[in-house]
Amino acid sequence: MRHFLALARTGSVRAAGSMLGVSHSTVARRVEALEARLCVKLFDRHRDGYQLTDAGNEMVSGAERVEREMAALERGLAGQDARLEGPVRVTCTDPFIAKILLRALAGLCEQHPGIELELDADAKNLDLSKREADVAVRALVPGASPPEHLIGRRLAPITLCNYVAAAHAAQLDPERGARPARWLGSSVHRIVRELVASSSYPEVPIWGTFESMAIMMEAAHAGLGFVMLPTYAGDPEPGLQRLARPDLRHVADFWLLSHRDLRDNARLRAAREAITAAMTERAALFRGEAEGWRETAPLRHELAPGAGAPRA
Structure with a gap:
């Protein structure tokens, strides 16, 4: 059933194999x-992949029901595991948070x-119900709470700040009317436009598209423009400095999430405690109040446009 569903969802045996680790x-062969x-054809084979037949389509809902039941059974058994050994699968939003979690774990x-650690640093929402991950550090907008079937703990705020490379600050300084003063853009164009419009520099144009924070930081270092980054990524970065008006904004919160069925699993409980301690110890960094950045504008509370609760 797992092989059937993986192929139904991806339409490719290679993609399905990658999903399942086979x-x-x-x-x-399994399909x-x-x-x-079953003496029935479930897929039509085409040059560009596999397509479900009518019989295959009818089978999907039943197979997904079996998948949910097996996942619940597995979680129930895993939740009773009192051993401090076995896999701990952790997912987080980006490599900057992954560094903190690695040191903690x-x-x-x-x-x-x-204990064998598996760490995935990607913004994609792995499914905790299917145990694609055991523990997740995810962003929720202020005031939001996780789904009822998950246990959650708010860890730290996500605070945006305006940065520029120190080596290029003079020519990019918007306070001096410098040209080419410009914001660096990302693939989430609407969110960037709304954040820029509500910033201290709404008249400065947005330029380029950079897919990740790491790439955006490199673009800033290269002098291509200035950028909004979370303080946990921007403040520790050598060569970056805050703009004169940093626009500190609380846009979301990091939450620690796990499935309720795994509440009493010993190794996962220990992992959650270690992650919580590490994030709490760095509270000043997440608030934008780390040493060296105390003389700044006060923090504004603002929802990140388009942000929301993670799929679970």
Whole structure:
């Protein structure tokens, strides 16, 4: 059923194999064996991939029901595991948060060698119900709360700030009317436009498209423009400095999320405690109040346009 659903969702044996961590030939063999057992054709093979037949389409809902039941059974058993050993699958939003989590969890793994850490640093929402991850650090807008089937703890605010590369500050300084003063853009164009419009420099144009914070920071270092970044990424970065009007804005909060069925799992409970301690210790960094940046404008509370609760 897992192989069937993976192929139904991706339309490609290679993509399905990557999703399941097996070879594409394994996916093809398992699906062919399922078709032989059921004496029905579930997929039509085309040059550009696999397409569900009518029978395959009818089977999807039942297979998904089996998948949910098996996931619930697995979570129930895992939730009773009192051992401090086994896999701990953690997902977070970006590599900057991943560095903090790695430092926090390294001590746990050293103390308990039987724990095996898996860390995914990507903004995509892995499904906690299907145990694609055990623990997630995700962003929710202020005032939002996680879905009822998850346990959640608010960890730290996400505070945006305006930065420019120190080496290029003079020519890019919007206070001096410098040219080419410009904001660096990202792939979420609408959000960037709204943030710029509500900033201290709404008249400054947006230029370029940069897919990640890391790439955007490199573009800023290269003198291509100035940029809005979370303080947890921008303040520690050598060579970046805040603009004269940094526009500190509280746009979201980091939450620690896990499925309720896994509340009592010993190794996951220990991982959650380690992550909470690490994020709490860096509260000043997340608020934009880290040492060296105290003489700044007061923090404004503002919702990030388009932000919301994670899929669970």
